[in-house]
Amino acid sequence: MDPQRQAPYGLVDxxxxxxxxGHICDIVPETQLPVSGDNIHDMQGRLVTPGLIDCHTHLVFxxxxxxxxxxRLNGASYQHISAQGGGINATVSATRACAEETLYLLAxxxxxxxxxxxxxxxxxxxxxxxxxxxEEKLLRVAAKLAAENAIDISPTLLAAHATPAEYRDDxxxxxxxxxxxMIPQLWQKGLFDAVDLFCESVGFNVAQSERVLxxxxxxxIPVKRPC
Numbered sequence: 018m019d020p021q022r023q024a025p026y027g028l029v030d031x032x033x034x035x036x037x038x039g040h041i042c043d044i045v046p047e048t049q050l051p052v053s054g055d056n057i058h059d060m061q062g063r064l065v066t067p068g069l070i071d072c073h074t075h076l077v078f079x080x081x082x083x084x085x086x087x088x089r090l091n092g093a094s095y096q097h098i099s100a101q102g103g104g105i106n107a108t109v110s111a112t113r114a115c116a117e118e119t120l121y122l123l124a125x126x127x128x129x130x131x132x133x134x135x136x137x138x139x140x141x142x143x144x145x146x147x148x149x150x151x152e153e154k155l156l157r158v159a160a161k162l163a164a165e166n167a168i169d170i171s172p173t174l175l176a177a178h179a180t181p182a183e184y185r186d187d188x189x190x191x192x193x194x195x196x197x198x199m200i201p202q203l204w205q206k207g208l209f210d211a212v213d214l215f216c217e218s219v220g221f222n223v224a225q226s227e228r229v230l231x232x233x234x235x236x237x238i239p240v241k242r243p244c
Contacts, residue, residue, distance in 0.1 A: 068137025077124040077155045078145045080111025099219045105179040112145040121158045132168050144175030152176050156208035177214035177229045192225045196232040211239040
């Protein structure tokens with residue numbers, strides 16, 4: 018790729034990439050092939066690109082929300098669907114009920130599909146457990162995937178993703194659980210690299226979000242906040 022070129026993404030066609038001792042040392046036109054005896058790989062017109070980064074995934078989950086997509090197409094708002102028990106909490110229910118090994122197999126298939134498309138680093142957010150045991154289960158699956166070394170993985174704790182059904186009338190109580198139990202215990206076990214949260218009308222308000230951020234800050238944990 019050449020950023021000075023006007024072609025989309027700076028693509029350069031019909032080139033030869035020369036690699037020595039694991040490092041790219043030159044890029045020349047394909048007419049200037051290395052001398053005979055070098056190890057030559059014909060890419061057959063494929064794209065050679067730096068590894069892609071997928072910086073926001075929820076790779077470990079069960080179930081699907083295809084029916085909700087149809088509702089959205091028919092004009093239902095995300096807030097309306099959530100109020101009816103859909104949205105995040107629908108996936109939470111399916112994920113809580115799913116065995117850890119099944120979650121691993123589902124997530125591994127998704128990971129390998131991303132790897133086949135050129136992704137070499139991805140973030141895996143939790144957030145479909147919304148209770149200590151299931152959040153830990155999701156992060157254990159992420160750790161197991163990372164141990165395979167197919168892709169570099171950055172695990173993020175997103176326990177403050179939504180208010181679970183059992184805390185529907187007490188979101189502040191749920192945030193207390195997140196701050197006093199989930200974050201410190203799961204951090205102590207080394208299961209995540211950063212804390213994230215969902216500060217939205219269907220998530221948590223500013224005051225609740227600040228509690229999560231301050232808890233992470235006090236423990237020296239990096240924090241994220243999607244825009």
